[in-house]
Amino acid sequence: MLLDIPGSQLQQGPPSMQVILTHVRRKLFGVLLCSLSVACVQDSGPVTKGGDTSAPTDTLRQGVVYGVDDRKDYYAHSDATLKKFTRESTVALVDVADLDTSNPSSIGFFSQTLQEAQGLCSDQRFLNDPTAAFCSGTLIDNDLVLTAGHCVKGPLSCASTRFVFKYYRTGATTLEPVTSEDVFRCSRVVVRNASTVGGRQLDYAIVQLDRPVSALRAVPAPVRMDSVALSTTTQLAVIGSGSGIPFKIDSGGKVLASRASTLDFFVGDTDTFGGNSGSGVYAKIDGSYLLAGILVRGNKDYVKRIGPAGECYVVNVITSIGSCTDAICSAEAINYVRPAIDAYCAVATNTRLCPGQGPATPVTFDFATSGTNNATRNTVAQNVTLSAGETLYVGTAMVMYATARGDTYLRLDRYETSTNTYTGVANNDDAYDSLSYIRYTAKVAGTYRIRVGCARDSACAGRVSYIIR
Structure with missing residues (x-):
């Protein structure tokens, strides 16, 4: 990850928060940009930056906003339960090089704004948000975080990753203060899979933090333990750092395909981006939200707009998905939580996640x-x-x-x-x-x-x- 501290400037924020803007393009690690029906390819991202332009002269069929952009900041969302999950159960995965820890009571981020990082047109949302995170995750026990397998690949990425709570906005121009008590190291990756096994496409990791999280600071999310498929049209909510920006809540999605025959992942029309990889996806069942999935891959994030003033990028929008089946569906792939829990319970003992499970004896x-x-x-x-x-x-x-x-x-x-x-x-x-x-x-x-x-x-x-x- 590139860091350009000499060319940085300090963006003023609340007393306990600082965002140090860098003027080099960051590459977000957690991006898997692919249709479910084609092989994944890594997006080269914006190659030039320009002023705002007229309507695009070319368009792409696929996108990551489905219809209306339902993303909302923590302070702007009305659902108390989802706000609680954002505040207490969600983490941003940040490279240690992108954290300024010189003042333990005021942790800062070395980061570009979203507009700088993606070369966005000036009519896009969240332009001034920092882009510090490369993936997202969810606290599922006092010292365990669930994320995507491609976000934490091994000992090196474990050592260089920090798990940061409270990465959200409390107002249009303010971020929640982050202290050293909100920043955790990766002690070890307990289980991980990022492969196709027996026809099941799996992408999960459960990470043990370097210390338990105080119940006064955070609470594990409630996990859906069922080993049955979600029904189509089930309402979904996703919480994470799309494109690396402070946590956004999208509660406007639904299940499009359940893959009941494999139970590896389901497909939803959540408005998610690179950086949302590893995000917790909650299913609303009988009026309550349960952690049912892990966002792992999806469609192209941004598309180029070309006009008289030059080039810039806009959110890629889909207005109609068309037919969506278990075999092919051009939308967002969300791994079921259960395979990760099963893998964890096979090698560990945990009363919260593995009730009735006998002790592991290596x-x-x-x-x-x-x-x-x-x-x-x-x-x-x-x-x-x-x-x-x-x-x-x-x-x-x-x-x-x-x-x-x-x-x-x-x-x-x-x-x-x-x-x-x-x-x-x-x-x-x-x-x-x-x-x-x-x-x-x-x-x-x-x-x-x-x-x-x-x-x-x-x-x-x-x-x-x-x-x-």
């Missing part, structure tokens, strides 16, 4: 090796016994007590009694940066062998941890 073994050619030789191995239907969770990361140095590689083999040989059934290289993780459900009972080595012919060492459920 087994560990140490290793130190080199020259393993992707764990095909010189490996350190341990056998385990699995019954049909049991699931093995094993890793050099993402299982309690697992740790490693170097680029690790894991393999899992099944023992074939008829031939007295082993057959590979699963392997992983970089599930968590350079570390490895396998989740495998046994179809056949028997003896299985865990092998750990290093990527290519490098050296690595650490501790493998595994749990059988």
Whole structure:
């Protein structure tokens, strides 16, 4: 992330808040811009900046505002419950380099305005908002945050990310003061998935903070624990930092497609942007809002407007979505919460999120090796016994007590009694940066062998941890 402190200026705010504006274009990390029916591509964003122009001479069919732009600031929204979630349960993911922590009682942000960052035309909304966040998240327990898997990819991003509460406006020109008590570090990523597994497109992470959040400062959001699809037309509300700006509440969305056959994600017409990745999406069920999803991807954020005065960018608006089915729908993809909770409860114990769940009992073994050619030789191995239907969770990361140095590689083999040989059934290289993780459900009972080595012919060492459920 680029930072141009010498060329910055201080934007005046309330006594306990400062926003330091930088005049270089920031790149938001949490942007996945794609239609659900096509492959994701990274948007190059605005390439030039210009004055306001006439009506656009070219348009794109896809967009991220569906009909009317329903986004509202915290101070402007009327729903007390959603305001409470904004105030107490929502976090902005901010790169540590973009925080000014020199005064613990007044944390500042190094940031461009939204207009500067996106090259927006002067008739667009929220032009003077700072763009400090790259993703969003939701507090689901005293020290746990739920976000998108692509927002926190591994140890390096864990170490460089800060989780910031109170990133919202209290008035048209004022931000809620943020102190060091509102800023948290990432202690570890407990579970993470950002892949397609068995036809399910998953994108989630649960992060453990460096300390519990005081109940006086924040309260975990109520989580929808059901493993059933949301019905279409269910009312949705999303809270997060679209394009990196202070939290906005959009309560005008609804479910368009539920993907009941896979229960990986549902599709909604929420007005969301890059930076909303990881945002909590609440479903209104029987009159109450429950955290039902994680915003993970969607359509193109901004489109170019070309006119006599030059170029600038405007919010990409869809006035009609057309047909929307589980197979194809050009709108916003929202992962169901349940797969993330299930993954967490498989490797951890938590009375709030995993009621009735027995304690996780990891087994560990140490290793130190080199020259393993992707764990095909010189490996350190341990056998385990699995019954049909049991699931093995094993890793050099993402299982309690697992740790490693170097680029690790894991393999899992099944023992074939008829031939007295082993057959590979699963392997992983970089599930968590350079570390490895396998989740495998046994179809056949028997003896299985865990092998750990290093990527290519490098050296690595650490501790493998595994749990059988």
